Structure formats: structure tokens, C-alpha cells
Amino acid sequence: MSKPKLQIIVLFQNLGEQQAYFARSPAPPLSGALVAGLTPPIVEVDLLHEMVRPVDYDTDADFIALSFMDYCAPHAYEVAQEFRKRGKIVVAGGKYPSTFPKEVIPHMDSTVVGEAEKVWPRVVEDMVKGRLKKVYEAPFAPSLENIPPPRYDLVESDFAVPVVTEATRGCKYKCSFCQLTIQSAPFRLRPIEDVIGDLTSTAKLPLRKRKLAMLIDNNLGGDLGYAKDLLREIAKLKLWGLGTQFSFDCLHDDEFVDLLVEARCGMAFIGLESLNEPSLSSVHKKQNKVEEYKELFLKLKERGILTFTGMMLALDEDTPSYYQSLPEELDGIDPSSILTSISIPIPGTPFHTQVEAEGRIFDHDLSHYEGDHLVFRPKKVTPEQVFEAYQRINKHFYSWKSIFKRWWRFITTMKTKGSLVWRVFRPLLLSSILFKLSVFQRDHAQKKVYPVSASELAADELTRQESWSQENRLSEPAE
Ligand code: B12
Ligand code: SF4
Structure with a gap:
């Protein structure tokens, strides 16, 4: 049967x-x-x-x-x-x-x-x-031991990198917009052999897919001692490329950065979020220091690690003059790729509680809480200014001229150690990742951001006042 x-x-x-x-x-x-x-x-x-x-x-x-x-x-x-x-x-x-x-x-x-x-x-x-x-x-924050390997063989062939896994769960920081602040589970580690088990349970995949992997942890560097031990083990796998994500402050640790290279990390996602210190403070992102961005990102560029960074607009201390200078300031820091998004007050987070309590949310349609819609009134900029800034930043950053200049800076700054084959192969692979990422982000930025016009805003306001009733609102998050 x-x-x-x-x-x-x-x-x-x-x-x-x-x-x-x-x-x-x-x-x-x-x-x-x-x-x-x-x-x-x-x-x-x-x-x-x-x-x-x-x-x-x-x-x-x-x-x-x-x-x-x-x-x-x-x-x-x-x-x-x-x-x-x-x-x-x-x-x-x-x-x-x-x-x-x-x-x-x-x-x-x-x-x-x-x-x-x-x-x-x-x-x-x-x-x-x-x-x-x-x-x-399910039990709250259970142990992460003995999780069986994910079924990579079932992942659609459209994905270039089907091998994704996580080594840790949670994060020690408490950025007020972050989903992790809602239920605040402790930072947990998986046994290193289990993570390696995932990365090697790939026999059914073609070679080019087995050799690329992503650790999608919220913050791989939450316990740097553990992260270093893990990277030493991953280095033995001789992958072609590893992507990962961690908080900005981890870049102070040279040994960690060097071990990323050993493990053949080619791309790191790091949430800079803002180049405006007061905006970072407003969301308690204390671990980011704007004056260190350029120097610490250079460390990665020199080692041939692409930097992909999240940039948030519409934070409470953003001002029109900050938006004016942002494209040039970003050029100075020189991330390889940016994911610009409009701040989302994710329900249940302290950020949501704050903007909700201040009566600043004008759009309660949850399907708009994806980072491409502005759903609340920021304090010091108008919706039009946010939208205009989004467009201008992405137009500048993802113009073909900027993409090629960035690629050239990266390729001429990076140094690769190892065999001749590796020294030729690595820049080619990283160039291809950089262009693919840029094209994807460029396309998204061009197609998927929604302006809030003054009349829409007024209509939203009216609707909110007239028909927004208590029962339409979300219940409290589960304990
Ligand atoms: C990969 C990823 C993405 C990918 C794909 C996301 C997608 N839509 O599928 C991309 C890059 C596109 C992305 C985008 C965004 N992301 Co994202 N992303 C992640 C990331 C790094 C990994 C997700 C993941 O695979 N987690 C691991 C799995 C195992 O965890 P999980 O999904 O929670 O699953 C567990 C349980 O929830 C449960 N479970 C999950 N599904 C199911 C199903 C069943 C049937 C059962 C029984 C159980 C179950 O069991 C799992 C194992 O315990 C997480 C951070 C993280 N490490 O979780 C952020 C995260 C999910 N993203 C987040 C955010 C904010 C975004 C963006 C909005 C960012 C932005 N401003 O642009 C955008 C959304 C834009 C969009 N249009 O989608 C937030 C949360 C979002 C939220 N509202 O809850 C996270 C948690 C990051 C964070 N710390 O805040 N993201
Ligand atoms: S550092 Fe990243 S994962 Fe950690 S709380 Fe802040 S946004 Fe969330």
C-alpha cells in the first residue's frame, strides 16, 4: 500500500x-x-x-x-x-x-x-x-542536540546553494526591532559534529551544490570560542564557498576573521542597519559603531570576503540631511551589497510596542510588514522622504557604474593564499556571487517598494479613526 x-x-x-x-x-x-x-x-x-x-x-x-x-x-x-x-x-x-x-x-x-x-x-x-x-x-528553547540532517535532496534545483544549516539559535543582543526579542530564548549551540554532519549529508547533490553552504544563524559569533572551533572543522571540508551571518562587533576578533578565511567563507551578512549613531541608539543596536564600519569592513575585503549588509530606513532619529549624505557615506564604507529595507515594527517587538503606543502605526495590514512598505510615521522624516531616500540610495548603489567600480575595488584589494588553482578560482567565484547578488537586489529595489502618498496617508488615517476596532488588533504574543 x-x-x-x-x-x-x-x-x-x-x-x-x-x-x-x-x-x-x-x-x-x-x-x-x-x-x-x-x-x-x-x-x-x-x-x-x-x-x-x-x-x-x-x-x-x-x-x-x-x-x-x-x-x-x-x-x-x-x-x-x-x-x-x-x-x-x-x-x-x-x-x-x-x-x-x-x-x-x-x-x-x-x-x-x-x-x-x-x-x-x-x-x-x-x-x-x-x-x-x-x-x-513544543517545549520552550529545547536542547539542539541530535537534530537530523535537513533533506537537501528535496530542495528545488532553482536554488544555487541548497545546503543551509544553523549552528546556533538566538542572539545575546536585544535590538528593539528584532523578532528574537519577542520570546527571548537563550542563545543555544548545536554540537559541532551535528553541524558538520549536515554539511556532509549531501551525497545526493551534484558536486557544485555540495561545495557551497550557508550558515543562516542569527549571530554565528554569539559565542566566539565555539564559532572558532566550528570554523576550524569546516575548514577541513575544503568547501568552495561558505556564507554566514554574525553581529558587527565580531570583526574586532582577528582570529575569528582569519578562521572565516580558513573555512573558505566568501560572504558575510552583517546588519549595519544605519550610519546614523542616534538611529542605532534608538533601537538599542549598541554593538555597532559607525566610526569603525570602514576599517572593519576593509578587513573582510582584504581577505576576500564579500560584505552583504542590511540598511534600515525610517528609524526614529533619521533626518533628511542623513538621507542626503547616505549614498556617499555608503561608498566610503564600501559594502559589497546592501539590502535596504524600510523598518518594520514586527508585532510583539519593543519597537512595535513603542510605535503602537505612540499612535504612529497607520497601516495595520500585516501583508505590508515585509520591509518594502512604510507602515508607521517615523519621527523626523516624512513618508515621502523615506521613499525618495530608498529610491535614491538604491539607484546610486546599484547603478551599473557603481557595481563595476565596487567589483574592481574588491578584486584588486583581496588577497588569496593557497594553490594556484584556488587563487584563480576564488576571485572568479566571488565575482560571480557579487554580480548575482547585485542583480537580485537591484531588481528587488526597482520593483518592490511602495510609496505612501499624502492622499493615501490621509485615507489610511481616516480609515484608522473610523473603523479600526479593538478586535481587529493582534492578541498578545504567546508567553
Ligand atoms: C533565510 C532568511 C531570510 C530569507 C528567506 C526568508 C523567507 N521568507 O523564507 C530572506 C533573505 C529572503 C529573508 C528576508 C527577510 N527576512 Co529573514 N531571515 C532568514 C533567516 C536568516 C533564516 C530563516 C531560517 O531558515 N531559520 C531557521 C529555521 C529553522 O527557523 P524557523 O523558521 O523559525 O523554524 C523553526 C520554527 O519556527 C518551526 N517551524 C518553522 N516552520 C515550520 C513549519 C511547520 C509545519 C512546523 C511544525 C514547524 C515549523 O520549527 C523550526 C525549527 O525549530 C532568519 C534568521 C534565523 N536564523 O532564523 C531571518 C528572519 C526570519 N528574517 C527576518 C526578517 C525581518 C526578514 C525581512 C523582513 C528583512 C527585511 N527587512 O527585509 C525579509 C522579509 C522580506 C521578504 N519579502 O521575505 C526576521 C523575522 C521576521 C518575522 N517577521 O518574523 C528573522 C527571524 C531575522 C531576525 N532576527 O529578526 N530572510
Ligand atoms: S544583533 Fe541581529 S540577531 Fe541579534 S538581536 Fe540584534 S538584530 Fe537580532
Whole structure:
């Protein structure tokens, strides 16, 4: 008899306009492959990332598992409804269902609250035996030992880097806009051998995919001693390229930076967020020091590590004059690529609590909380100024002239040690990553940012005053 089929869907959509938008990011998020890896073999498993292909309502799957974060929740409810109309059993999990379960539960057959590892095998068993409960609560901040390897073999071939994993969970910092501040789980480490196990459980993939990997930790450098030991082990794998992310202050530690090179790290995502000290203070991002940005980013450039950085607009201390000088200041720091986003008051964060209490949120449509819409009034700049700054910064940063100049600066500054083959191969690989990343970000910046016009703002205000009622608001985040 054939097994029942489970399809895991990781939702991803910008819902700001009529047509769907599927991002072409090089790597998938981890949740789908991870949940697939945790699934007991009593079901056949399939994995769909909406980042690269649309949801298929005609699937022959019996069960659907949806993974989503905040801004996709309204979309998730529609997707669940469509599947349930077709007689499928729909289960939800992920950051948003874990934070606001009361919002999600009515839309699903079952909702998993918290991290999947300890609870998912039981959910699948109950699903197959027809005794699914409405809610499953995972233990808070469980140990991260013995997590089975993610099912990279199920990840769509569109992703250039299917091998993503995480070594740690959580972060020791408390930036007020960050999702991690909501439930404040302790910083946890996975056994190094488990992480290496993930990075080597790739036999079913073609060689070019086995040799690239991403550690998608929130902050790999949360425990630098552990991070260094891990990087020493990763170095032995002789990957072609490793991407990772960590907080800016880790760059003070030369040994850590050198070990990144040993582990063949080619790209580091670091959230600079702002070049305006008062704006950084306003969100408690104390570990970032603007006067150190240039010098510490140069350390990475010299070692041949591309810097990809998050830049937030509409922070409370942003001013028109800061926006005016930002493009040139960014040129001085010279990150390889930027992800500019409009600050999101993620529900449940201290930042959200503050702007909500001050009555500054004018757009409560959760599908707009993706970093491309302005949903609240910043203190010192107008919505028009934010939108204009977004456009100007990206136009300047992602003009072909700037992209080529940046590439040239990178390639002429980086030094590579090792065999001749490696010294030739590495700059070629990094150049290709730099151009791909730039084209992706350029495309996103051109297509996906939504202006708030004065009349829209006024209409939003009116709607808010007239019809925004208490029951429309989100419940408190789960304890
Ligand atoms: C990869 C990634 C991305 C990718 C892909 C995201 C996507 N939409 O799929 C990209 C680069 C596109 C991205 C973009 C953004 N991201 Co992002 N991203 C991440 C990152 C680094 C890894 C996600 C991941 O794979 N985590 C690991 C998995 C295992 O964790 P998890 O998803 O929570 O899964 C666990 C549980 O939630 C649960 N679970 C999850 N799914 C399911 C499903 C089922 C059925 C079950 C049972 C359980 C379950 O079990 C899992 C294991 O315990 C996280 C940071 C992090 N390390 O988590 C940020 C993070 C998710 N991103 C975040 C943000 C803010 C953004 C942006 C809004 C940033 C911006 N301003 O532009 C944009 C969103 C833009 C957009 N249009 O999507 C925030 C949170 C967002 C939120 N609202 O909750 C995070 C947490 C970073 C942070 N510290 O604040 N991101
Ligand atoms: S350093 Fe990054 S992961 Fe840590 S709290 Fe701040 S934004 Fe979140």
C-alpha cells in the first residue's frame, strides 16, 4: 500500500500588489528542509518553496504543512482555506504561528507552536492515524542536540546553494526591532559534529551544490570560542564557498576573521542597519559603531570576503540631511551589497510596542510588514522622504557604474593564499556571487517598494479613526 503524502510549503510572497512575486534568492530558508528531515518515514514527503514556484492546489498530497513568518500570515490563511476546501489537512508552524498562535489556530486543522524538533514526529503520527489535535506546543528553547540532517535532496534545483544549516539559535543582543526579542530564548549551540554532519549529508547533490553552504544563524559569533572551533572543522571540508551571518562587533576578533578565511567563507551578512549613531541608539543596536564600519569592513575585503549588509530606513532619529549624505557615506564604507529595507515594527517587538503606543502605526495590514512598505510615521522624516531616500540610495548603489567600480575595488584589494588553482578560482567565484547578488537586489529595489502618498496617508488615517476596532488588533504574543 502506498504511503500517505505530506507536502511542506514554505510561503513567501510580497502581497503589496496584484500579481504574485517569487524571489530568486540563491539559498532557501532552512525551515522546509529541516521539517522534512524530522518527518518520520510513515509518509512520503514533498517540499515546495514559494520563493521559486507557485503553490500547486492540484497536488496529490493528503497533508499540507505551511511554514510562514508575519507578513505572509494573511496569505497563509487563504492558502489554507483553498487546500481545506479540497479536503486536505492543513498544519501550520513557524515564527508567526509560534508567536501569535491565537491568530493562526482558527484558520488551520492544527497549529504547532514553537520549534519543530521535539514535537513534529508525533504530529505526523497523529495526522496519519486521524487523531490530529488542534494545537501542539513544543517545549520552550529545547536542547539542539541530535537534530537530523535537513533533506537537501528535496530542495528545488532553482536554488544555487541548497545546503543551509544553523549552528546556533538566538542572539545575546536585544535590538528593539528584532523578532528574537519577542520570546527571548537563550542563545543555544548545536554540537559541532551535528553541524558538520549536515554539511556532509549531501551525497545526493551534484558536486557544485555540495561545495557551497550557508550558515543562516542569527549571530554565528554569539559565542566566539565555539564559532572558532566550528570554523576550524569546516575548514577541513575544503568547501568552495561558505556564507554566514554574525553581529558587527565580531570583526574586532582577528582570529575569528582569519578562521572565516580558513573555512573558505566568501560572504558575510552583517546588519549595519544605519550610519546614523542616534538611529542605532534608538533601537538599542549598541554593538555597532559607525566610526569603525570602514576599517572593519576593509578587513573582510582584504581577505576576500564579500560584505552583504542590511540598511534600515525610517528609524526614529533619521533626518533628511542623513538621507542626503547616505549614498556617499555608503561608498566610503564600501559594502559589497546592501539590502535596504524600510523598518518594520514586527508585532510583539519593543519597537512595535513603542510605535503602537505612540499612535504612529497607520497601516495595520500585516501583508505590508515585509520591509518594502512604510507602515508607521517615523519621527523626523516624512513618508515621502523615506521613499525618495530608498529610491535614491538604491539607484546610486546599484547603478551599473557603481557595481563595476565596487567589483574592481574588491578584486584588486583581496588577497588569496593557497594553490594556484584556488587563487584563480576564488576571485572568479566571488565575482560571480557579487554580480548575482547585485542583480537580485537591484531588481528587488526597482520593483518592490511602495510609496505612501499624502492622499493615501490621509485615507489610511481616516480609515484608522473610523473603523479600526479593538478586535481587529493582534492578541498578545504567546508567553
Ligand atoms: C533565510 C532568511 C531570510 C530569507 C528567506 C526568508 C523567507 N521568507 O523564507 C530572506 C533573505 C529572503 C529573508 C528576508 C527577510 N527576512 Co529573514 N531571515 C532568514 C533567516 C536568516 C533564516 C530563516 C531560517 O531558515 N531559520 C531557521 C529555521 C529553522 O527557523 P524557523 O523558521 O523559525 O523554524 C523553526 C520554527 O519556527 C518551526 N517551524 C518553522 N516552520 C515550520 C513549519 C511547520 C509545519 C512546523 C511544525 C514547524 C515549523 O520549527 C523550526 C525549527 O525549530 C532568519 C534568521 C534565523 N536564523 O532564523 C531571518 C528572519 C526570519 N528574517 C527576518 C526578517 C525581518 C526578514 C525581512 C523582513 C528583512 C527585511 N527587512 O527585509 C525579509 C522579509 C522580506 C521578504 N519579502 O521575505 C526576521 C523575522 C521576521 C518575522 N517577521 O518574523 C528573522 C527571524 C531575522 C531576525 N532576527 O529578526 N530572510
Ligand atoms: S544583533 Fe541581529 S540577531 Fe541579534 S538581536 Fe540584534 S538584530 Fe537580532
